Amino acid sequence: MGSMPMPLARSGDSMPATKAGMVMAHPAPLPRGAPPVGSVLYKKFSLELKVVQHEILPGYVVHMMAYNGQVPAPTIRVNEGDWVWVDFTNASDEMHTIHWHGLILDYRHDGVPYVTQDPIMRGQTYSYVFQAKPYGTHFYHCHFGTSLHMQAGMYGAFIVERAADPIREKFPYTQDYVYVLSSIDPISVQEQMNAMFARMRQRDVLMKRGALDLRTQNRFADLKALVKAVAKGYVPPYLRSRTSPRLPEPTFFLMNGRAAPATEPIRVKEGEWTRIRFINAGNVWHSLHMHGHDFQHVCSDGSPLPAPVRGNTLILAPGKTEDIVLLADNPGFWAVHDHDVTRTVNNGVYPGGAVTHIEYEGFNGTYTPSISLDE
Amino acid sequence: MGRILRLSRWTSKAFAGALVVGGVAFSHSARAQEEPPDPAAPTPAVQLDVGLRAVTSVNGTTSYGGSKPLGRIDFSDTYAYARGRTPLFSPNDRAGALLAITFPDEYYEPGTLLVAEANAFYESKWLTVRVGRGRNRSLIFPLPTLRDDDLIRWSDVQNPFSSGKSTADHQFVNTADVTIWPTPRLFADVHVENLPNFILRPDALGAFAINSYGTTVGYRQIPALARTSIVRKIGMGVNVYRLDLPSQDFGFDALAGAWMNLVPDPVHGVDWRLQAIYNRGTPSLILQTVNDTFRAEQASIVSSLGYSYRREMLPTFRANLVGAYKRYVRDGIDQYSIVANGFYALGATTEIGVQYQFRSRPRIPESFGDSVASSIKLAFVIALDTTTNRIFDERDSLLNTESGYLP
Numbered sequence: 001m002g003s004m005p006m007p008l009a010r011s012g013d014s015m016p017a018t019k020a021g022m023v024m025a026h027p028a029p030l031p032r033g034a035p036p037v038g039s040v041l042y043k044k045f046s047l048e049l050k051v052v053q054h055e056i057l058p059g060y061v062v063h064m065m066a067y068n069g070q071v072p073a074p075t076i077r078v079n080e081g082d083w084v085w086v087d088f089t090n091a092s093d094e095m096h097t098i099h100w101h102g103l104i105l106d107y108r109h110d111g112v113p114y115v116t117q118d119p120i121m122r123g124q125t126y127s128y129v130f131q132a133k134p135y136g137t138h139f140y141h142c143h144f145g146t147s148l149h150m151q152a153g154m155y156g157a158f159i160v161e162r163a164a165d166p167i168r169e170k171f172p173y174t175q176d177y178v179y180v181l182s183s184i185d186p187i188s189v190q191e192q193m194n195a196m197f198a199r200m201r202q203r204d205v206l207m208k209r210g211a212l213d214l215r216t217q218n219r220f221a222d223l224k225a226l227v228k229a230v231a232k233g234y235v236p237p238y239l240r241s242r243t244s245p246r247l248p249e250p251t252f253f254l255m256n257g258r259a260a261p262a263t264e265p266i267r268v269k270e271g272e273w274t275r276i277r278f279i280n281a282g283n284v285w286h287s288l289h290m291h292g293h294d295f296q297h298v299c300s301d302g303s304p305l306p307a308p309v310r311g312n313t314l315i316l317a318p319g320k321t322e323d324i325v326l327l328a329d330n331p332g333f334w335a336v337h338d339h340d341v342t343r344t345v346n347n348g349v350y351p352g353g354a355v356t357h358i359e360y361e362g363f364n365g366t367y368t369p370s371i372s373l374d375e
Numbered sequence: 376m377g378r379i380l381r382l383s384r385w386t387s388k389a390f391a392g393a394l395v396v397g398g399v400a401f402s403h404s405a406r407a408q409e410e411p412p413d414p415a416a417p418t419p420a421v422q423l424d425v426g427l428r429a430v431t432s433v434n435g436t437t438s439y440g441g442s443k444p445l446g447r448i449d450f451s452d453t454y455a456y457a458r459g460r461t462p463l464f465s466p467n468d469r470a471g472a473l474l475a476i477t478f479p480d481e482y483y484e485p486g487t488l489l490v491a492e493a494n495a496f497y498e499s500k501w502l503t504v505r506v507g508r509g510r511n512r513s514l515i516f517p518l519p520t521l522r523d524d525d526l527i528r529w530s531d532v533q534n535p536f537s538s539g540k541s542t543a544d545h546q547f548v549n550t551a552d553v554t555i556w557p558t559p560r561l562f563a564d565v566h567v568e569n570l571p572n573f574i575l576r577p578d579a580l581g582a583f584a585i586n587s588y589g590t591t592v593g594y595r596q597i598p599a600l601a602r603t604s605i606v607r608k609i610g611m612g613v614n615v616y617r618l619d620l621p622s623q624d625f626g627f628d629a630l631a632g633a634w635m636n637l638v639p640d641p642v643h644g645v646d647w648r649l650q651a652i653y654n655r656g657t658p659s660l661i662l663q664t665v666n667d668t669f670r671a672e673q674a675s676i677v678s679s680l681g682y683s684y685r686r687e688m689l690p691t692f693r694a695n696l697v698g699a700y701k702r703y704v705r706d707g708i709d710q711y712s713i714v715a716n717g718f719y720a721l722g723a724t725t726e727i728g729v730q731y732q733f734r735s736r737p738r739i740p741e742s743f744g745d746s747v748a749s750s751i752k753l754a755f756v757i758a759l760d761t762t763t764n765r766i767f768d769e770r771d772s773l774l775n776t777e778s779g780y781l782p
Contacts (some may be wrong), residue, residue: 051778063774197773198599202641205603214685
């Protein structure tokens with residue numbers, strides 16, 4: 001059935017490194033400066049992409065593309081300077097890559113199809129090798145068919161930690177949460193996945209008999225070649241004779257793969273600091289407002305801000321990561337929600353979407369939260 | 376005239392316009408008869424599929440029985456439909472309604488419309504149920520001819536009660552059918568039908584009585600893999616129909632067919648279809664009237680070979696050769712026809728083409744028409760389909776078939 005609910009991506013929940021490497025079916029060159037295999041301890045991880053059924057909300061299940069069957073993908077935590085080796089196996093019919101968003105690495109491991117590498121075909125394994133830098137909150141996602149594949153669940157957090165953590169030095173946090181925000185138009189995703197998989201099956205037939213030419217793949221060596229092909233009768237896929245213009249219109253807004261009321265709360269301990277890393281892997285802006293507290297905005301795109309900024313509403317643009325720290329000094333139950341309230345609905349029904357709340361450990365209030373599905 | 380509607384040109388246009396919004400209006404009108412709409416009532420999503428298919432041609436016919444060559448502008452088989460579907464409270468189920476009209480035959484006057492389909496249906500992963508009027512189940516797959524009735528005498532089980540006025544008599548029926556899908560590709564249906572009967576039961580009540588019972592079983596490849604698999608469809612069926620004649624209570628027919636890709640290639644594809652029909656009919660019947668040709672014991676076989684070229688996997692060109700043969704058992708009369716056609720795609724939904732057909736029906740009485748004829752048709756065909764407010768995946772989509780079913 002569906003992928004399991006995303007476990008809270010705190011420090012202790014990150015993906016364990018694998019013990020042994022895999023044989024690369026699709027070898028990639030080692031990056032510049034990489035130590036020879038065996039001379040250092042590479043932190044190895046394995047990711048496999050497959051199609052799953054994922055439950056966004058009780059009773060609402062969609063087909064998604066998931067690394068290791070999870071939406072979001074497992075959080076990877078490494079230390080700054082570690083050499084990282086990720087074997088990515090594509091077990092789906094569609095082509096994929098992995099882009100390491102925010103990391104500084106050899107361009108051949110950046111995961112952009114036709115710019116830094118060929119896309120990874122079904123059954124192939126590609127090894128991404130890089131040194132973990134810079135420090136901070138980053139993420140990884142597919143960069144092939146990105147508008148569909150990211151909506152469909154191909155994203156996960158990538159955290160580079162530092163022993164002398166500059167944030168912890170100022171704010172001695174004891175908890176570390178990751179929330180990956182995303183948005184999805186389930187109908188568009190379903191329609192596009194069906195079309196893409198069908199197209200790939202047809203291309204497979206041509207590929208097996210060596211008849212899959214570049215034009216059939218809608219690929220060209222350069223712009224000049226495209227211009228020439230169009231002049232000779234090639235019909236690009238973006239023309240109205242081949243497509244009916246339609247952009248995805250997200251109807252569900254997710255926090256760690258789930259929409260309210262299925263989102264996980266932020267559990268805090270009175271008197272202690274909590275770090276919360278927000279990653280926007282979706283295609284809409286969010287304006288996250290926290291009730292009952294001011295937070296300290298400490299990092300943007302993984303990089304510590306020159307000085308913490310106090311506030312109660314955090315703007316989160318697509319592709320950005322923003323870190324805040326929160327002192328639990330006001331016991332109770334407190335809403336945390338997108339203040340663009342069009343993101344706080346499920347299929348147009350309020351409340352839902354990008355909403356969670358803060359819970360104080362051991363707090364016994366006279367009023368406790370319950371669930372309302374339609375106000 | 377049963378379900379043949381004779382409408383003025385203006386009325387036809389109005390009806391076609393109403394059809395477009397029919398799917399939306401249908402549910403409300405049913406409720407409105409009972410009580411005003413309740414503002415607090417649920418407003419479930421409705422997926423609306425609307426389509427238009429214009430099949431036009433300039434026909435030239437030459438007969439070898441003395442008739443003069445004829446030229447004709449033909450728009451028969453032109454078709455319009457609207458289908459609405461809505462989810463049910465049970466999350467895996469849906470229901471819908473379909474209304475479709477067509478210009479049934481070449482010889483009907485402009486303004487003549489046939490309600491081809493008007494039915495309510497239910498769908499789930501395992502089951503589809505349809506009640507109302509629709510395409511009959513005596514068809515395994517369509518043939519690659521310009522129009523679906525070009526080879527109707529060979530391709531479809533003949534309605535023994537047809538007057539011969541319309542080929543639609545053999546295609547559209549009042550039906551209640553249940554289809555079970557034990558796997559996404561295997562199906563078995565049972566159906567009861569009213570074969571329009573204006574020959575033996577001219578009274579209105581008798582004409583619409585259930586008079587046919589049948590079953591069909593088969594394998595159908597899902598649409599996404601139809602071009603790249605060897606087997607596209609295999610099926611067989613049997614139907615029993617009531618004759619209520621003094622000498623014979625029932626007749627029956629049986630049919631079987633296979634549609635295969637000889638070259639399952641998305642660019643250069645070659646496919647082959649073969650279908651055979653045996654109709655027991657009334658074995659003692661001697662051919663004297665047109666209706667007799669539908670009721671007499673007969674066997675037919677039809678086969679086609681098709682080539683399709685899809686440059687860069689876009690529709691480009693297709694050509695087909697179809698042969699059909701029939702024998703009336705009692706009289707020993709043979710009929711055959713050969714169709715050759717070619718179509719060039721101007722766009723993804725628009726084709727121009729030419730079709731040649733030779734037809735031989737020797738030893739049939741002259742009153743049935745020319746015995747040997749050939750025709751050529753210059754065709755211009757447009758098929759437009761659009762879906763608004765898409766909320767469903769199809770039961771036989773690639774995702775639902777291979778990654779677990781979701782409605």
